[in-house]
Amino acid sequence: MRSTDSWWRRWWRPAAAGAASVVAGVGAAELVSAFVVQNGSPVLVVGALAIDLAPPWLKEGVIALFGTGDKAFLIVVLAVVLLVGGAAAGMLERRLPPWGRVLIALGGAVGVLAALTRSGAGIVDAVPSALAAVVAVLLLGWLIGLDRGAEPTRVSPLGAVSRRRFVGATAATAAAGALAAVVGQMVATGYRAAAAARASFHLPAPTVTAPPVPPGASFDIAGLSPIITPNADFYRIDTALQIPGVQPQDWRLRITGMVEQEIELTFAELLALPLEESVTTLTCVSNEVGGDLIGNAVWLGYPIRHLLARAKPHADADMVLSRSQDGWTASTPIEALTDERNAILAVGMNGAPLPLEHGYPVRMVVPGLYGYVSATKWVVSLEVTRFDRVTSYWTDRGWSERGPVKLSSRIDVPAAGRQVRAGTVAVAGVAWSQHVGVSAVHVQIDDGPWRAATLADAISADTWRQWRYAWEAEPGAHTIRVRATDANGKQQVTKQQGVVPDGATGLHSVAVTVV
Numbered sequence: 001m002r003s004t005d006s007w008w009r010r011w012w013r014p015a016a017a018g019a020a021s022v023v024a025g026v027g028a029a030e031l032v033s034a035f036v037v038q039n040g041s042p043v044l045v046v047g048a049l050a051i052d053l054a055p056p057w058l059k060e061g062v063i064a065l066f067g068t069g070d071k072a073f074l075i076v077v078l079a080v081v082l083l084v085g086g087a088a089a090g091m092l093e094r095r096l097p098p099w100g101r102v103l104i105a106l107g108g109a110v111g112v113l114a115a116l117t118r119s120g121a122g123i124v125d126a127v128p129s130a131l132a133a134v135v136a137v138l139l140l141g142w143l144i145g146l147d148r149g150a151e152p153t154r155v156s157p158l159g160a161v162s163r164r165r166f167v168g169a170t171a172a173t174a175a176a177g178a179l180a181a182v183v184g185q186m187v188a189t190g191y192r193a194a195a196a197a198r199a200s201f202h203l204p205a206p207t208v209t210a211p212p213v214p215p216g217a218s219f220d221i222a223g224l225s226p227i228i229t230p231n232a233d234f235y236r237i238d239t240a241l242q243i244p245g246v247q248p249q250d251w252r253l254r255i256t257g258m259v260e261q262e263i264e265l266t267f268a269e270l271l272a273l274p275l276e277e278s279v280t281t282l283t284c285v286s287n288e289v290g291g292d293l294i295g296n297a298v299w300l301g302y303p304i305r306h307l308l309a310r311a312k313p314h315a316d317a318d319m320v321l322s323r324s325q326d327g328w329t330a331s332t333p334i335e336a337l338t339d340e341r342n343a344i345l346a347v348g349m350n351g352a353p354l355p356l357e358h359g360y361p362v363r364m365v366v367p368g369l370y371g372y373v374s375a376t377k378w379v380v381s382l383e384v385t386r387f388d389r390v391t392s393y394w395t396d397r398g399w400s401e402r403g404p405v406k407l408s409s410r411i412d413v414p415a416a417g418r419q420v421r422a423g424t425v426a427v428a429g430v431a432w433s434q435h436v437g438v439s440a441v442h443v444q445i446d447d448g449p450w451r452a453a454t455l456a457d458a459i460s461a462d463t464w465r466q467w468r469y470a471w472e473a474e475p476g477a478h479t480i481r482v483r484a485t486d487a488n489g490k491q492q493v494t495k496q497q498g499v500v501p502d503g504a505t506g507l508h509s510v511a512v513t514v515v
């Protein structure tokens with residue numbers, strides 16, 4: 001009895017310090033995974049790894065015992081492991097520094113490993129677990145330091161003060177961590193539910209399929225942007241700190257405002273409509289000259305013009321204000337949604353349901369306009385109105401009311417600053433003028449003459465086009481410049497202008513060294 005008593009007196013503080021540090025580390029990680037990374041919750045990835053590694057008899061036993069509570073059971077087990085592991089790390093750190101911190105780092109490494117081995121995981125998914133370890137290691141060092149200052153052998157008023165400080169710091173650490181974990185869980189719930197719904201959603205077959213991408217639309221040149229941008233590489237721009245978790249069964253699109261007939265559409269109703277595939281290049285107004293805020297995808301969706309035709313807009317309406325689930329808005333000229341172009345409510349992207357970060361379950365895609373005035377993700381309403389009555393998220397912040405995509409071009413290879421061998425060098429890139437089309441691309445070396453590049457076949461006027469130019473490169477430092485011409489014969493604007501208020505202009509150039 002005595003010995004347990006003194007054991008307890010001796011070890012409760014380091015054990016509590018360790019457990020509190022781990023709670024705080026995991027709490028911080030849950031917050032970051034909910035808000036920033038959207039994934040990689042250490043508890044969930046380690047849980048998923050445990051499920052992968054568990055022998056079948058164990059899985060079956062747990063399911064037999066707990067039924068549908070099997071996941072909750074696993075989370076409770078993990079929580080206990082974390083607390084006990086943290087307590088052990090605290091005691092170890094007190095006795096044999098830095099081994100307690102090493103133990104925590106090893107725990108973090110398990111989380112990192114678990115995160116990276118999930119299907120479709122990227123390096124960012126490892127961030128929460130790595131952060132958990134860093135936070136826990138730092139806090140443990142601090143709390144154990146406080147505990148050392150409160151050694152019972154140095155009993156003195158000072159010792160009592162330090163002990164109180166230690167208890168306060170440990171309690172605050174644990175409380176802050178627990179709060180962060182709970183907030184993170186609450187925030188992530190909607191997103192995770194949407195992710196689960198998306199995972200079990202099968203895209204309907206298109207009624208109108210996009211013609212196959214012509215083989216001549218792609219050059220086989222290393223480093224050149226692929227003609228279709230894979231979803232995982234597609235740029236992402238939005239104001240959403242946390243991706244809105246929209247449940248497909250809750251989704252509605254409301255068409256309101258200056259219309260004869262208001263319309264409400266459910267997800268099931270949208271999917272039952274004849275869906276069409278189309279290939280459209282999306283660009284951001286914030287794309288700098290030479291920037292990568294542009295991508296090209298095969299979209300599956302339903303033309304907005306058919307829905308607007310049903311709603312019958314008033315003749316004096318000139319704008320449609322689309323709104324997302326999280327309140328973001330875009331103001332689109334009504335003619336861009338009613339003319340023959342493929343302005344769609346998209347549900348599919350490159351053969352997959354829209355990724356959550358690209359607007360699952362439904363977004364808009366409008367050829368020819370920058371995303372900020374057209375490409376509303378998580379779209380839930382279309383209000384038919386007038387430009388002189390309503391403004392939208394970015395037009396309220398100084399960006400232009402109208403946002404047609406500007407004719408532009410980019411050099412992908414050789415990459416800027418690269419050394420290349422003298423002789424024939426493949427220069428290649430992309431050029432775009434959505435909804436107008438590109439008719440020519442010219443390349444200039446240093447101050448030499450503009451030479452015509454070879455264009456790959458066009459998919460349509462709504463997509464970017466690859467180009468290439470065989471350069472007879474001579475040793476020295478050189479600058480390569482590119483300039484596109486659109487289908488109306490208009491040349492790319494050479495005057496350098498920043499992205500505000502309606503998109504950058506100027507020619508992309510790269511400096512290379514030929515050896």
Ligand SMILES: Nc1nc2c(c(=O)[nH]1)N[C@H]1C(S)=C(S)[C@@H](COP(=O)(O)O)O[C@H]1N2
Pocket residue numbers: 234235236237238239240282283284285324325328357358359370371372375376377378
């Ligand atoms: N709901 C919502 N939709 C949005 C935005 C946003 O902030 N919120 N940003 C727009 C902008 S500025 C662009 S460029 C495109 C980018 O789409 P992507 O992230 O799928 O590439 O989405 C548009 N749709």
Ligand SMILES: [Mo]
Pocket residue numbers: 237283284285286370371372
């Ligand atoms: Mo954008």
